[in-house]
Amino acid sequence: MNWQAEGYILSTQKHGETSAIIDVFTREQGRHKGLVRGGISRRMRPVLQPGNHVRVEWRGRLSEQLGYYTVEGIDSRAAELMDDRLSLTGLNAMTAMCREMLPERETHEPIFDVFEIVLANLHNIDVWPALYIRWEAGLLSALGYGLDFDRCAATGKNDNLTHISPRSGRAVSASAAEPYLDKLLRLPPFLRGESFSSPEDILDGLKLTGHFLETRVQWNLNRTLPDARHQLIDRLIASDIARIQKI
Known part of the structure; x- marks a missing residue:
């Protein structure tokens, strides 16, 4: 089976002498790993930098296998930001x-x-x-x-919400938060x-x-x-x- 998508390199790890395992984030397949033959070559290393936008094709005999990627670079976000x-x-x-x-x-x-x-x-x-x-x-x-x-955990109102309870994750209004400011998250x-x-x-x-x-x-x-x-x-x-x- 196989699929194609655009995505972003999340990580690259050397595998064996010449290959690399890459982790790619795509809209259709989520976060998905695969093997790139020749992934540590001089030609491919700049393409497989984390953050780069790529077009990938994944192939595997079974969906649960690691499988193989063919990768084509679209843009090099990491290189563009190198000076920032x-x-x-x-x-x-x-x-x-x-x-x-x-x-x-x-x-x-x-x-x-x-x-x-x-x-x-x-x-x-x-x-x-x-x-x-x-x-x-x-x-x-x-x-x-x-x-x-959206609304205060204590009063149920939705105005003047200033804090979050670190236990419940719910908002707290300024008046309700006043006695507990040292315990709440802004x-x-x-x-x-x-x-x-x-x-x-x-x-x-x-x-x-x-x-x-x-x-x-x-x-x-x-x-x-x-x-x-x-x-x-x-x-x-x-x-x-x-x-x-x-x-």
């Missing part, structure tokens, strides 16, 4: 989160669609960090751990639909989604969040857009 360390770190964080969080061979079309939107905006530092956090929130929802930003306004996001909002958003990704998803697998995501936070803090205390 922060955006490249964002790219690395996204590919690492896909590898860590998404079950292999499960289709998640909305996650793929927003993944492409974030990648298309990685050149714009005023836009992509907030998009990335929304993508992580969507990832939580796709994995069955969606957060409730809800950045851009996750409630506002267009503006401050550096503080970005880091609070990463803290919020990171908490639930680690305690809901990775905890069950006895894993922590990928190093690439921690590096993203460090780079944001060190950059001009986040000159605030480290979370």
Whole structure:
């Protein structure tokens, strides 16, 4: 059997003397591994860099087999961002989160669609960090751990929602949150639909989604969040857009 699709390289691992096993994220097939003959050759190495947009054909005798990929490069996102360390770190964080969080061979079309939107905006530092956090929130929802930003867990009202309960993942209004501020996670306004996001909002958003990704998803697998995501936070803090205390 075989299939064809466009997707993005998530990782490349040497296999044997000349081949490589690649992990590709496609809209139709989800996250899917396969063997590329000659994958470590001088011609193929630039094509198989994480984040690159590729066209692939997968062939295998049985669907559960590793199978073989034929790969054609479409664009080299990693090379385009090489001179922008922060955006490249964002790219690395996204590919690492896909590898860590998404079950292999499960289709998640909305996650793929927003993944492409974030990648298309990685050149714009005023836009992509907030998009990335929304993508992580969507990832939580796709994995069955969606957060409730719509109404207060205590009052049932939908106005002035400022925090999230770290236990339930439900929103809390400012008045209900007041006695428990040291125990709650701040809800950045851009996750409630506002267009503006401050550096503080970005880091609070990463803290919020990171908490639930680690305690809901990775905890069950006895894993922590990928190093690439921690590096993203460090780079944001060190950059001009986040000159605030480290979370």
